[in-house]
Amino acid sequence: MSVRELYVKGARVWIPDPDQVWRCAELTKDYKNNIVAVVYDDAQTEDLVVKNDEELPPLRNPDILIGENDLTSLSYLHEPAVLYNLQVRFCNQNAIYTYCGIVLVAINPYDEMPIYGPDTISAYRGHSMGDLDPHIFAVAEEAFTQMERENKDQSIIVSGESGAGKTVSAKYAMRYFATISGSDSETQIEKKILASNPIMEAIGNAKTTRNDNSSRFGKYIELDFTPSYSIMGANMRTYLLEKSRVVFQAPDERNYHIFYQLCSAAEQGKLPHLKLRKPMRFHYLNQGLQEGPMVASKPRKGHQDNFHYLKQGSSPHIDGVDDAEDFIETCKAFSLLGINEGMQEQIFRILAGILHLGNVVLEEGNGDSSAISTGDKSLKTVSELLGIDLEDIRKWLCNRKIVSGREVFTKPMTLTEAVFSRDALSKHIYAKLFDWIVTQINKCFAAKAKPYRFIGVLDI
Numbered sequence: 001m002s003v004r005e006l007y008v009k010g011a012r013v014w015i016p017d018p019d020q021v022w023r024c025a026e027l028t029k030d031y032k033n034n035i036v037a038v039v040y041d042d043a044q045t046e047d048l049v050v051k052n053d054e055e056l057p058p059l060r061n062p063d064i065l066i067g068e069n070d071l072t073s074l075s076y077l078h079e080p081a082v083l084y085n086l087q088v089r090f091c092n093q094n095a096i097y098t099y100c101g102i103v104l105v106a107i108n109p110y111d112e113m114p115i116y117g118p119d120t121i122s123a124y125r126g127h128s129m130g131d132l133d134p135h136i137f138a139v140a141e142e143a144f145t146q147m148e149r150e151n152k153d154q155s156i157i158v159s160g161e162s163g164a165g166k167t168v169s170a171k172y173a174m175r176y177f178a179t180i181s182g183s184d185s186e187t188q189i190e191k192k193i194l195a196s197n198p199i200m201e202a203i204g205n206a207k208t209t210r211n212d213n214s215s216r217f218g219k220y221i222e223l224d225f226t227p228s229y230s231i232m233g234a235n236m237r238t239y240l241l242e243k244s245r246v247v248f249q250a251p252d253e254r255n256y257h258i259f260y261q262l263c264s265a266a267e268q269g270k271l272p273h274l275k276l277r278k279p280m281r282f283h284y285l286n287q288g289l290q291e292g293p294m295v296a297s298k299p300r301k302g303h304q305d306n307f308h309y310l311k312q313g314s315s316p317h318i319d320g321v322d323d324a325e326d327f328i329e330t331c332k333a334f335s336l337l338g339i340n341e342g343m344q345e346q347i348f349r350i351l352a353g354i355l356h357l358g359n360v361v362l363e364e365g366n367g368d369s370s371a372i373s374t375g376d377k378s379l380k381t382v383s384e385l386l387g388i389d390l391e392d393i394r395k396w397l398c399n400r401k402i403v404s405g406r407e408v409f410t411k412p413m414t415l416t417e418a419v420f421s422r423d424a425l426s427k428h429i430y431a432k433l434f435d436w437i438v439t440q441i442n443k444c445f446a447a448k449a450k451p452y453r454f455i456g457v458l459d460i
């Protein structure tokens with residue numbers, strides 16, 4: 001149909017609005033001479049001037065289509081049509097999921113929904129995508145049956161902005177596969193895959209202003225299947241861990257959860273050798289890290305306040321989260337994944353070493369050099385926890401080695417350079433530890449024989 005036939009008196013349109021984003025309106029006369037005359041729902045009228053047909057306001061869908069569970073069934077598919085349909089489904093029908101062809105659109109309800117239990121899983125088992133209400137389980141089921149029927153590997157890609165619900169959706173997809181495809185009980189691979197979540201969240205998630213449990217890395221998990229389509233193993237790849245968070249957090253944000261878990265455990269008297277209880281002796285002035293008065297008069301909120309790397313966001317607690325309890329969960333998950341108590345002990349030493357490294361007080365030396373402050377109490381702990389010779393670390397935090405041809409010489413670093421390289425070292429150690437933990441988890445996940453097919457889930 002031509003524009004002249006569509007934009008006639010009574011045609012229903014969407015008009016952009018600075019407050020409501022889009023506003024409903026109806027044409028009061030046929031579109032002519034570049035004028036669209038409209039009346040809004042509240043009876044207000046307006047004559048809109050358009051330069052050409054491209055600028056005409058988008059048309060509204062007939063009411064009968066509103067609330068459809070697949071956006072592709074709408075007559076008009078543009079931004080206001082998508083938003084309005086999702087809004088009606090979410091607000092009036094309590095439906096967080098909508099299809100757009102084979103794509104599933106999810107709205108984060110920020111509330112527990114009773115739609116993820118074992119009964120719902122069985123309900124979706126064996127049904128094609130169009131049979132039941134849109135659901136992440138339907139997408140997972142589709143991937144599984146496609147793998148069976150077409151005998152092809154599958155992948156599910158979860159994308160969206162921070163806090164949209166990607167990680168939660170990816171977890172539900174994994175839970176679906178783990179539930180429907182039994183594996184031989186000895187390896188308990190599904191249990192292990194689900195147990196990797198608390199670990200990866202402890203070391204790779206943090207509170208941001210948009211999401212209390214924001215993943216600061218991308219994750220791709222491949223589930224391996226046997227020829228009879230039971231899970232036989234898995235493999236995880238991670239991408240782009242946000243390293244800067246280890247040494248810096250914006251206001252109201254936190255460092256990685258694991259650090260606060262350690263501090264909370266220490267508050268309960270655990271892990272005394274990590275010296276997380278040490279009282280604060282220095283306060284920090286910008287990058288200068290100068291020695292300051294004792295801050296003993298200030299009431300301490302918790303051990304995390306002892307560490308420069310943990311308190312820059314001034315947001316040590318998350319509502320509804322008990323870091324000490326989560327620490328116990330993390331340890332249990334480590335054990336389930338073959339990272340025994342001895343290895344856990346080593347991991348915690350390294351993490352505590354990073355925290356103490358962040359408290360090392362550097363000051364200006366003679367000329368363009370820097371030095372460890374005489375009042376510093378942290379360096380010795382760093383050396384003990386990380387097993388590095390004290391004099392070596394003292395030297396190499398403030399100097400660098402330069403190789404020029406056959407000559408090797410030592411060049412002192414300025415205070416700014418030394419602070420920067422101390423933080424770079426902390427980030428590097430953390431990233432290496434993160435990768436090491438992923439490698440250990442993958443060892444535990446690994447299939448004993450060559451996998452037959454896989455389903456990949458990407459949460460990035």
Ligand SMILES: Nc1ncnc2c1ncn2[C@@H]1O[C@H](COP(=O)(O)OP(=O)(O)O)[C@@H](O)[C@H]1O
Binds near residue numbers: 110160
């Ligand atoms: N399907 C859901 N049901 C209930 N709450 C959800 C759902 N999806 C997300 N949430 C809530 O939103 C928070 C952020 O979701 P998350 O998956 O971590 O976001 P993203 O990974 O996209 O940054 C979760 O911690 C959870 O509280």
Ligand SMILES: [Mg+2]
Binds near residue numbers: 167
């Ligand atoms: Mg996430």
